[in-house]
Amino acid sequence: MAGNTNGRTDYDVIIIGGGPGGYVAAIRAGQLGLKAACVEADKLGGVCLNIGCIPTKALLSSALLVGELKDAGGHGISFDGFTADLGPAQKRSRKVASRLSNGVSFLLKKNRVDHVEGYGRLLGGGAVEVEKDGEKRRITAGDIIIATGSRPRSLPFLQIDEERIWSSTGALFQEQAPETLVVVGAGAVGMEFADIYNAYGTKVTVIEALDRVLPLEDKESSRAVAQAFKRRKMDIFTSARVESTVARDEGVTISFTDRRGKAHTLDVDYVLSAVGRIPNTEDIGLEAAGVKLTERGNFIAIDEATRTNVPGIWAVGDCAGNQLLAHKGMHEGVVAAEHIAGVGHHTVDYGNVPNCTYCHPEVASVGLTEEQAREKGLDIEVGKFPWAGNGRALAAGDSTGFIKVIRDKRYSEVVGAHIVGPHATELIAEFVMARHLESTVEEIDRAMHPHPTLSEAVAEGALGALGRALHI
Amino acid sequence: MEALSPTMEEGQVVKWLKGEGDAVAQGDILAEIETDKATMELVARGEGVLRRVFVGEGAAAPVGDVIAIIAPEGEDIGALVAGLGGGRTAAADGAGASEADAGAATEAEAAAAKTPEASVAPVPDPTPVAPTTATPPTPTRVKASPVAKRLARDAGLDIATLQGSGPGGRVIKRDVEAAARAAAAPPTAAPAPPVSPWPAPSDTEFEDIALTQMRKTVARRLGESLGPVPHFFLTVDVDMTRALAARKRVNELLAARGAKASINDLVIKAAAVALTHHPECNAWWQGDSVRRFHRAHIGVAVAVPDGLITPVVRDAQAKGLGQISTEVRELAGRAREKKLQPHEYTGSTFSISNLGMFGIEEFTAVINPPEAGIIAVGAVEERPVAVGGEVIVQPRMRVTMSCDHRVIDGAQGARFLATLKSFLEEPAAILM
Ligand SMILES: Cc1cc2nc3c(=O)[nH]c(=O)nc-3n(C[C@H](O)[C@H](O)[C@H](O)COP(=O)(O)OP(=O)(O)OC[C@H]3O[C@@H](n4cnc5c(N)ncnc54)[C@H](O)[C@@H]3O)c2cc1C
Numbered sequence: 001m002a003g004n005t006n007g008r009t010d011y012d013v014i015i016i017g018g019g020p021g022g023y024v025a026a027i028r029a030g031q032l033g034l035k036a037a038c039v040e041a042d043k044l045g046g047v048c049l050n051i052g053c054i055p056t057k058a059l060l061s062s063a064l065l066v067g068e069l070k071d072a073g074g075h076g077i078s079f080d081g082f083t084a085d086l087g088p089a090q091k092r093s094r095k096v097a098s099r100l101s102n103g104v105s106f107l108l109k110k111n112r113v114d115h116v117e118g119y120g121r122l123l124g125g126g127a128v129e130v131e132k133d134g135e136k137r138r139i140t141a142g143d144i145i146i147a148t149g150s151r152p153r154s155l156p157f158l159q160i161d162e163e164r165i166w167s168s169t170g171a172l173f174q175e176q177a178p179e180t181l182v183v184v185g186a187g188a189v190g191m192e193f194a195d196i197y198n199a200y201g202t203k204v205t206v207i208e209a210l211d212r213v214l215p216l217e218d219k220e221s222s223r224a225v226a227q228a229f230k231r232r233k234m235d236i237f238t239s240a241r242v243e244s245t246v247a248r249d250e251g252v253t254i255s256f257t258d259r260r261g262k263a264h265t266l267d268v269d270y271v272l273s274a275v276g277r278i279p280n281t282e283d284i285g286l287e288a289a290g291v292k293l294t295e296r297g298n299f300i301a302i303d304e305a306t307r308t309n310v311p312g313i314w315a316v317g318d319c320a321g322n323q324l325l326a327h328k329g330m331h332e333g334v335v336a337a338e339h340i341a342g343v344g345h346h347t348v349d350y351g352n353v354p355n356c357t358y359c360h361p362e363v364a365s366v367g368l369t370e371e372q373a374r375e376k377g378l379d380i381e382v383g384k385f386p387w388a389g390n391g392r393a394l395a396a397g398d399s400t401g402f403i404k405v406i407r408d409k410r411y412s413e414v415v416g417a418h419i420v421g422p423h424a425t426e427l428i429a430e431f432v433m434a435r436h437l438e439s440t441v442e443e444i445d446r447a448m449h450p451h452p453t454l455s456e457a458v459a460e461g462a463l464g465a466l467g468r469a470l471h472i
Numbered sequence: 473m474e475a476l477s478p479t480m481e482e483g484q485v486v487k488w489l490k491g492e493g494d495a496v497a498q499g500d501i502l503a504e505i506e507t508d509k510a511t512m513e514l515v516a517r518g519e520g521v522l523r524r525v526f527v528g529e530g531a532a533a534p535v536g537d538v539i540a541i542i543a544p545e546g547e548d549i550g551a552l553v554a555g556l557g558g559g560r561t562a563a564a565d566g567a568g569a570s571e572a573d574a575g576a577a578t579e580a581e582a583a584a585a586k587t588p589e590a591s592v593a594p595v596p597d598p599t600p601v602a603p604t605t606a607t608p609p610t611p612t613r614v615k616a617s618p619v620a621k622r623l624a625r626d627a628g629l630d631i632a633t634l635q636g637s638g639p640g641g642r643v644i645k646r647d648v649e650a651a652a653r654a655a656a657a658p659p660t661a662a663p664a665p666p667v668s669p670w671p672a673p674s675d676t677e678f679e680d681i682a683l684t685q686m687r688k689t690v691a692r693r694l695g696e697s698l699g700p701v702p703h704f705f706l707t708v709d710v711d712m713t714r715a716l717a718a719r720k721r722v723n724e725l726l727a728a729r730g731a732k733a734s735i736n737d738l739v740i741k742a743a744a745v746a747l748t749h750h751p752e753c754n755a756w757w758q759g760d761s762v763r764r765f766h767r768a769h770i771g772v773a774v775a776v777p778d779g780l781i782t783p784v785v786r787d788a789q790a791k792g793l794g795q796i797s798t799e800v801r802e803l804a805g806r807a808r809e810k811k812l813q814p815h816e817y818t819g820s821t822f823s824i825s826n827l828g829m830f831g832i833e834e835f836t837a838v839i840n841p842p843e844a845g846i847i848a849v850g851a852v853e854e855r856p857v858a859v860g861g862e863v864i865v866q867p868r869m870r871v872t873m874s875c876d877h878r879v880i881d882g883a884q885g886a887r888f889l890a891t892l893k894s895f896l897e898e899p900a901a902i903l904m
Contacts, residue, residue: 008790142767311766342769342786343815411622438617438645 011037011141013340014128016120016284019046021317021329022147023104028337030111037139038113039120039130045101046149047318048326051169054100056192058093059172060358063199067360074397086177086200093172122146122285126312129285143312143340146291146300147333148284150277150318157244158184158273164247165271168193177202178269182254184242186213188357190274191225195359198232205235205266207256212238214357218369218418220384224401225420228361237264245271279319289313294321304347306336314340323353354432356425361400364428367416367435370406379409383464387421389471390460391452398422403461405431405441412440417461423454430458441465473533476505476512476702476877483514484532485539490522496542499836512704515836520544524553616643627652701757702877705836708889710896712852712867718899719793726794733793735869736772736826739849740796742895744768744788745902747822750888754821756842757879763842771820771840774804781807782840784820824849834870844879847892848872869896 013029015022018040029036043050066084069077108115116139118132127140152167154160162170171193177200183190186208198204206213206229212222213229213236226236239259246253255265279299286293286300292309294301299321306314314336317329331348338344357363373380387399401421408415417431434444444462449455463469473483486504490496500516520542527539543549616624616631620643624631627648634651636643715738723732747754747768756763768789771782783803785796806812822844825837828851837848850870856863871892875885895902 311764342767342819345819410626411619413619438619440618440622443618 009126009140009142011035011114011139013037013143013145013337014039014120014139014141015145015147016122016128017046017147017149017280017317017319018044018104018115019147019149019317019329020048020326021149021320021333022046022145023108023333024330025145025147025316025333025337026113027107027111028334029340030108030113032337032341032343034337034341036111036113037116037141038108039116039118039128041117041119043101044104044108044115045097049100049104050097051172053326055093055097055172056168056189056196057358058096059089059196060192060360062089062092063196064360066199071397084200086197087175089200090173090175120284122289122291122313124285124288124290143314144289145306145333145336145340146284146308146313146315146319147317147329148280148319150279150324152273153276153278154273155242155275157242158271158275159245160273161247164252164269165245165273167273171197171272179203180266180268181205181270181272182207182252182266182268183272183274184254185209185274185276186215186236186238187274187276188214188355190272191229191357191359193272193274194229194234198229198234203233205268206237207240207242207254208236208238209241210238211259214363216355217357217363217365218404218416219371220402220404221363221365221418221420225357225359225361225363228400247271277318277324279321281319291315297321302332304350305339305345306332306348307339322350323355325353325355328353349436352432352435354428356428358425361398361421362424363418363420364424365416365418366428366432367414368406369416369418370404373406373408373415378415380415381407381409381465381467383407383461383466383469385457385460385464385469385472387457389469390454390457392454393422393457395452396422403427403457403464405461405465407441407462407465412442412466414439414441414444414462427454427458430455473505473527473535473537473539474514474702475535476514476704482532482534485527485529487529488525492522492525494522496520496522502540515703515705516542518542520547523549614643615641617645620645620648623648623652627655629655701839701841703836703839703874704877704882704885705872705874706882706885706889707834707870707872708893710869710871710893711857712869712896715869715896715899716852716867722793726797729794731794731797733797735828735852736824736849737793737797737800738899739826739847739871739896740770740772740785740788740800740824741791741793742899742902743822743824743847743892744770744785746888746891746895748789749891750884752884753845753875753880753888755844755879756821757844757876758842762844762879765821767821769819769821771817771823771843771846772800772803773823773825773837774807776808776810781812781817782820782823783807783812783817786819822846828852828869834872836872837874839874839876841876844876845885845888846874848874 012034013036015026015036015038018038022038023044026036026038048054070082105115116130118130121129121131122144123129123138126142126144127138128144129136129138152160152169159165160167168189177197180203181197182205183194184207186206190206191213194204194206208215212219213226214222229236237256237258241257243255243257251267251269252271253265253267254271255263257263279297281293281298281300290310291313292301293299300308300315300319302308302315302320306316306320308315316332316336318324320332322328335346335348352366354364354366368376370382382404384402384404386402387393390399393399398421401419401424404418405414406416407413414431414435417428419427441462445459449459460469460471476483483505486506488503490500490502496502496516496519498516498519501513502516502522503514505512505514521544522540523543524541527533533539541549541552614632615636617638621631623645624634629648629651631643634643634647637647638644715735719733719735719738726732748766751764751766754765754768767787769784769786770788771784773780773782785791785799788796803812803816820840820843823840823846825846826849827835828849831851833853834850835848837846839846848871852867852869854865855868856865857868871889873885873889
């Protein structure tokens with residue numbers, strides 16, 4: 001038998017779920033010479049590649065282009081009868097998704113991972129039952145990684161039917177932009193779809209229960225994005241409570257109260273529910289295997305090395321909680337595979353997971369918000385560098401937003417970094433690296449940044465946190 | 473007085489097995505000590521001569537107290553004895569060991585006592601302290617994160633002395649924080665390296681050899697082990713008749729593949745399978761938890777020109793003798809050339825040291841932390857044994873297990889050894 005299996009089991013490791021957490025774990029296991037199987041009930045690539053990160057980013061690229069073209073007079077570009085049609089953009093988005101999904105299949109082959117089609121359930125003691133078309137078979141391994149992901153949450157007063165009341169998935173399969181849309185939930189997913197539909201001409205209203213959009217971000221980031229969205233003629237209600245939604249054949253009636261307690265009723269074409277996700281932790285045999293869940297949220301409880309309470313069973317990605325982000329899941333996948341193979345002993349640094357929202361302006365952050373840093377009693381200095389001070393941003397005509405750097409005064413550590421504006425989601429990586437290497441703010445500045453680029457603003461933000469930004 | 477159980481606060485000397493003036497080698501049993509749980513053996517951590525015994529048979533001493541001194545023959549221990557302080561000196565002077573209240577038997581702990589002593593003893597020949605115009609330190613590149621450097625400066629720690637846990641030994645924030653915490657904690661029994669208060673004799677009968685990096689690491693690791701790790705030892709004597717026959721047969725079969733297994737390879741295999749039956753012995757002590765492993769990654773001690781390294785045979789429980797033998801040979805070869813990758817000598821869950829090839833009959837091995845156990849394998853020798861009332865000659869081999877008592881209890885260690893012995897005495901049982 002190939003690989004390192006001891007002959008008593010079919011595989012060294014079985015991975016249940018082929019999303020970013022699972023397929024990356026499988027690739028790494030294969031690289032390390034383990035005999036691995038990846039059980040996937042649907043399409044390889046999971047939510048991320050098929051109905052999450054990738055197709056939304058394809059649509060957001062389309063939306064950005066639409067916005068730029070509408071505004072292209074200054075570049076000497078003009079149109080007669082400008083139209084923006086969501087149908088072809090959706091088609092393009094599907095093509096990108098299926099290309100990447102096939103890519104995953106290739107990567108598994110390349111790393112000699114068996115792709116097992118079917119639905120997996122733990123049977124306890126290293127065994128997994130795989131069900132496909134009503135037939136069940138049993139495979140065994142020394143270790144098992146659970147990577148079953150998550151699904152959209154339905155609320156009692158907001159029942160997803162994907163007809164009139166969509167989840168993100170429904171919103172990804174519309175051929176046409178409707179006239180009116182209410183987005184409930186102003187997290188990353190809600191804000192991204194608001195952006196897309198707004199660009200294609202839909203009148204978008206965003207309703208958020210907490211006191212600001214992107215409530216996990218720094219307050220200043222939330223404010224900057226809310227302002228930008230309002231300029232794009234979107235309505236935003238924060239601290240608002242949805243009371244009921246009634247779906248009819250031709251539309252939806254949604255009732256909510258705003259921050260002052262005033263009642264509103266809107267008749268719209270569609271409602272998008274983007275109120276969060278719940279883990280796929282039922283009906284996968286966790287009880288049979290004795291795997292414990294977290295008290296809150298029914299996520300699989302793991303430690304920083306992705307171990308569950310049962311030796312030999314690991315969990316990665318959305319089903320294991322913490323940040324529900326693809327890159328977090330991928331990192332966990334690598335850590336799990338390496339621990340199983342007995343190489344490397346690093347763990348996941350949950351304090352250094354970047355957060356990104358790809359609407360326009362883009363928002364990205366890592367580490368603590370200013371508020372959190374102050375609550376923790378840290379002695380901090382905050383620098384904020386506006387894009388208006390950056391030549392490249394002005395040249396590109398995109399100067400909304402800022403880079404904000406929070407520095408711990410004692411050791412000059414980067415406590416947090418927050419970016420709103422052009423390519424924020426790319427630029428944040430420099431702060432992730434700085435934090436990972438435990439760089440001080442001074443060092444970010446001393447490393448020379450090319451001119452004229454957006455990256456100069458990273459150094460300026462760092463200088464700002466030392467009270468001496470140059471171009472402001 | 474060494475802590476021989478995790479809960480021990482005081483120990484009573486039941487019996488001294490060495491007397492004052494006896495030569496002592498590292499690993500020798502010095503005394504039997506009654507703890508809160510059982511009577512345990514107190515083992516010498518260093519070598520020399522048992523110069524002074526402070527706590528007589530029947531007397532007790534709290535953990536951490538000096539109970540005897542082991543020092544080189546002829547070395548002046550007067551100052552040391554004096555330095556043990558009022559009450560102890562009196563006890564020592566009276567030589568009435570039984571009335572003494574003092575403690576520890578280790579050279580290291582005795583040495584630790586030198587440090588306070590040095591500050592109170594009269595300095596006969598005061599040498600000038602460091603000149604005020606100190607030469608600037610040579611700048612060496614220390615692998616450390618910028619934040620760690622600042623933290624260290626703040627905490628008054630020399631970053632160059634810290635052990636890094638980042639990639640390639642890079643010192644990162646958590647290392648400095650841990651060191652700062654350790655520095656702030658009340659002093660523990662683990663002694664600081666002694667500063668010798670005695671001038672080195674000025675003759676040429678010795679040679680000072682600078683420590684190689686390897687030697688330093690060995691010393692540090694041993695210190696880590698012998699200091700805080702409470703060892704105890706268990707020995708079994710194994711009839712190797714069937715093991716030798718099995719090895720012979722296996723080698724006939726392996727010959728076609730050009731492989732050849734040694735007795736040690738068989739011990740590795742047998743121990744690994746036995747460990748999967750006794751995971752409590754296949755474990756790491758992690759300070760605040762014990763990690764038990766389901767697979768046995770066996771560290772195999774290999775002597776290299778300037779020290780010792782333990783490359784790891786991963787999943788030895790699942791490998792055939794041919795593969796184990798090939799791997800061990802290959803790893804040992806590269807170990808001697810210093811070409812091992814870090815992952816090839818880290819991550820072991822249990823270790824094996826074999827000095828049989830040197831004719832060593834029986835010895836004890838030092839635990840390789842964070843592992844909780846190691847077995848020391850002696851030579852296979854023809855020895856007379858009594859079987860069913862008759863004396864016959866059999867090939868026998870002694871295996872001594874060192875256990876970290878914080879992880880393994882006597883009975884657990886004994887059960888593991890019984891399984892191992894049964895596997896070696898009937899190798900077919902490994903297949904069951
Ligand atoms: C609209 C949207 C946009 C997003 N955008 C981003 C983004 O830009 N950046 C980002 O980082 N994250 C984004 N996310 C989140 C990201 O998609 C998830 O964090 C990520 O997909 C989680 O990966 P996973 O491997 O844990 O699980 P999933 O991607 O959910 O994959 C789980 C897989 O397991 C399979 N499965 C489940 N149960 C079983 C079983 N019992 N047997 C066999 N197979 C099973 C499923 O079919 C699925 O393929 C987005 C999510 C959504 C919904």
